[in-house]
Amino acid sequence: MIDEVFVYALSTCPWCRKTKQWFDDSRIEYEAVDVDKLSGDEQDAAADKAYELSGGRRFPVVVINGEVVVGYNPDKFLQHLRSWGGGGG
Amino acid sequence: MSNEPRKESLRYLFERVVTPLGYKFTPDAELVDELLEAEVKLEQDLGAPYCPCQGRSGVREEDMKIVCPCIPFHRAHFDAMKRCWCGLFVHLDVTDPDSLPQFPPDED
Numbered sequence: 001m002i003d004e005v006f007v008y009a010l011s012t013c014p015w016c017r018k019t020k021q022w023f024d025d026s027r028i029e030y031e032a033v034d035v036d037k038l039s040g041d042e043q044d045a046a047a048d049k050a051y052e053l054s055g056g057r058r059f060p061v062v063v064i065n066g067e068v069v070v071g072y073n074p075d076k077f078l079q080h081l082r083s084w085g086g087g088g089g
Numbered sequence: 090m091s092n093e094p095r096k097e098s099l100r101y102l103f104e105r106v107v108t109p110l111g112y113k114f115t116p117d118a119e120l121v122d123e124l125l126e127a128e129v130k131l132e133q134d135l136g137a138p139y140c141p142c143q144g145r146s147g148v149r150e151e152d153m154k155i156v157c158p159c160i161p162f163h164r165a166h167f168d169a170m171k172r173c174w175c176g177l178f179v180h181l182d183v184t185d186p187d188s189l190p191q192f193p194p195d196e197d
Binding site: 015059 | 120131141155174175176191193194195196
C-alpha cells in the first residue's frame, strides 16, 4: 500500500523540519516544498495552494492520501496513513 | 555579524509582553534559540520578527497579526493548545512542551 504524502513547509519553521524528520524516521516517502524558498509565480501558486488546503497561513500543511493535516501532529498523520493501518482517505 | 545581541533584546522585550498574558518561553531552550534566530533573520529580511511558522500575505494589516509575540491575535486558539503556533511560548504551567500537539483553530 503506497501512501501519497506532500508537505508544504517553511524553511524557517522547526515544526516543518520535525514533520519531514518524522516521515523520514517512519521510512515513509513524501514530497515537500519550502514555500519561502520559491520565488515569483511559483511561490504564489504553492502558497495559495497551502492556504486553500489549510484554510489559514499556518505551516506545516501535510496532505496524506488526500487528507489535510495542519501542524506537526503524528497522531493525525498515523490516522491517514494506509501503510500504518490508517483510514487512508 | 552575530545575531546574539538582537536575540537577547527580543528575549527581554517578549518576556515583558507575554508574562501578563499567562505565557512564558518554552522550557525547550534549543527551540527558543532556533526560533529567535529565525525571527532575527526574518526581521533583517522583511522588517519585522514574523512568526517563523506562518506565511505572510503581503497585506500589512494581516501580516501584523503574525509579528511575534502574536498571542493577542490568536488568543483562543493558542490557549486551547497551551502554546503559540511556533511553540516559542507556552502557558506558565507547562513543563513538558513536547506533549502539546499543534492543531488549527477549528480543531480544538
